[in-house]
Amino acid sequence: MDSQKELKNLIDKLMIEDSLDSPSTDFTKNVIARLPIKRNSFFVYKPLLPKSIFVLAVALIVAVTYFVLNSYGLSEIDQSYLNRLNVVGTSVNDLFSQFRFSKTVVYIIIFAGLMFCIQTILLKRHFDSRIA
Amino acid sequence: MEQKGSQPNIDAILNGDSQAFSKLVDGHKNLVYTVALRMLKNTEEAEEVAQDTFIKVFKSLKYFKGDSKFSTWIYRIAYNTCLDRLKKNKKEFLNKSVDEITGFEIEDTSNALEDIIASEKSLLIRKCIEQLASKDAALITFFYFEEKSLKELSDILDLAENTVKVRLFRARARLALILKEKLALRIIENYG
Numbered sequence: 001m002d003s004q005k006e007l008k009n010l011i012d013k014l015m016i017e018d019s020l021d022s023p024s025t026d027f028t029k030n031v032i033a034r035l036p037i038k039r040n041s042f043f044v045y046k047p048l049l050p051k052s053i054f055v056l057a058v059a060l061i062v063a064v065t066y067f068v069l070n071s072y073g074l075s076e077i078d079q080s081y082l083n084r085l086n087v088v089g090t091s092v093n094d095l096f097s098q099f100r101f102s103k104t105v106v107y108i109i110i111f112a113g114l115m116f117c118i119q120t121i122l123l124k125r126h127f128d129s130r131i132a
Numbered sequence: 133m134e135q136k137g138s139q140p141n142i143d144a145i146l147n148g149d150s151q152a153f154s155k156l157v158d159g160h161k162n163l164v165y166t167v168a169l170r171m172l173k174n175t176e177e178a179e180e181v182a183q184d185t186f187i188k189v190f191k192s193l194k195y196f197k198g199d200s201k202f203s204t205w206i207y208r209i210a211y212n213t214c215l216d217r218l219k220k221n222k223k224e225f226l227n228k229s230v231d232e233i234t235g236f237e238i239e240d241t242s243n244a245l246e247d248i249i250a251s252e253k254s255l256l257i258r259k260c261i262e263q264l265a266s267k268d269a270a271l272i273t274f275f276y277f278e279e280k281s282l283k284e285l286s287d288i289l290d291l292a293e294n295t296v297k298v299r300l301f302r303a304r305a306r307l308a309l310i311l312k313e314k315l316a317l318r319i320i321e322n323y324g
Contacts, residue, residue, distance in 0.1 A: 004301065006238045006242070007238055007301075007304050007305060007308055008304060009242070010238055010241060010242045010245070010304075010308055010311075011272075011304045011307055011308060013242065013245065014245060014253070014257055014260075014307070014311065015257065015272070015276040017253040017254045017257060018254065018257045018258075018261075018276060018277075019254060020162040020163060020165075020166045020277060021162065021165055021166045021169050022161075022162055022165065023161055023162070023165040023178075023179050023182055024179060027157075027161055027165070027179070027182070027183070028154050028157045028158055028161065030183060031157050031183050031186045031187065032150050032153065032154060032157075034183065034187055035150065035153070035187065035190055036190075036191070037148050037150065
């Protein structure tokens with residue numbers, strides 16, 4: 001029995017200095033590459049706002065709107081704020097009344113907008129394929 | 133001794149979250165690779181088998197019921213994958229028949245071990261374990277790195293607890309004999 005204990009002590013003493021070996025540096029990457037899953041699931045998309053905060057914000061907006069409508073009434077808001085908006089709108093209209101776009105400029109703006117939309121789609125596809 | 137990974141987020145992995153799976157791999161890769169290397173005695177094969185182990189872990193994750201520790205479950209897969217590879221290669225490394233080590237020899241070996249510095253000792257252990265049979269090398273590694281109980285070891289190796297106990301004793305005895313031989317050789321080399 002004593003020799004068993006001695007043997008155990010000897011090996012225990014020996015194994016204290018033992019250390020683990022490490023596989024290659026890109027081991028984990030290689031394992032992930034071999035997984036039978038869609039690669040784009042590497043990223044988990046999470047909404048920027050947690051659901052609870054989003055619900056709270058909506059509730060707050062509804063409550064404030066309800067409070068304002070209840071306190072002042074719709075007719076008062078119509079008279080005071082909408083009239084002021086009208087005044088601002090008129091002055092802005094006066095400011096830009098001299099402005100005239102030529103047909104060419106309008107076509108260029110429409111074409112640029114169209115190109116922007118197409119590029120957005122193309123870029124999205126490009127980055128999706130890079131991630132995958 | 134070992135830096136273990138925490139309990140993985142199994143649901144996230146099952147939903148395809150590769151980052152959660154990367155964490156799991158990082159937490160266990162060193163021990164899985166070490167066991168594979170010590171059983172197969174070849175770095176390329178060990179790397180391949182260690183990778184296969186994690187692919188099997190991923191595929192079988194939905195069947196993990198939590199009956200045993202998660203690490204125990206992974207190491208059982210690793211051990212069985214190594215055994216499958218050895219069977220496929222038809223070259224399991226077996227122990228050479230050796231004499232029993234006496235109490236006096238153990239004491240002598242222990243004293244000789246005291247004189248060796250830590251870095252040399254680490255190299256010596258590797259050389260000794262290299263000469264152990266595949267199954268003994270795995271048993272010793274799991275026992276000393278994971279500090280597994282006999283029950284957990286019996287789960288990993290699929291053996292009865294008593295058998296594990298006997299095997300552990302024999303593996304220690306073989307390791308001590310190999311160590312004795314190595315130390316004797318070292319002394320001869322130093323004085324030669």
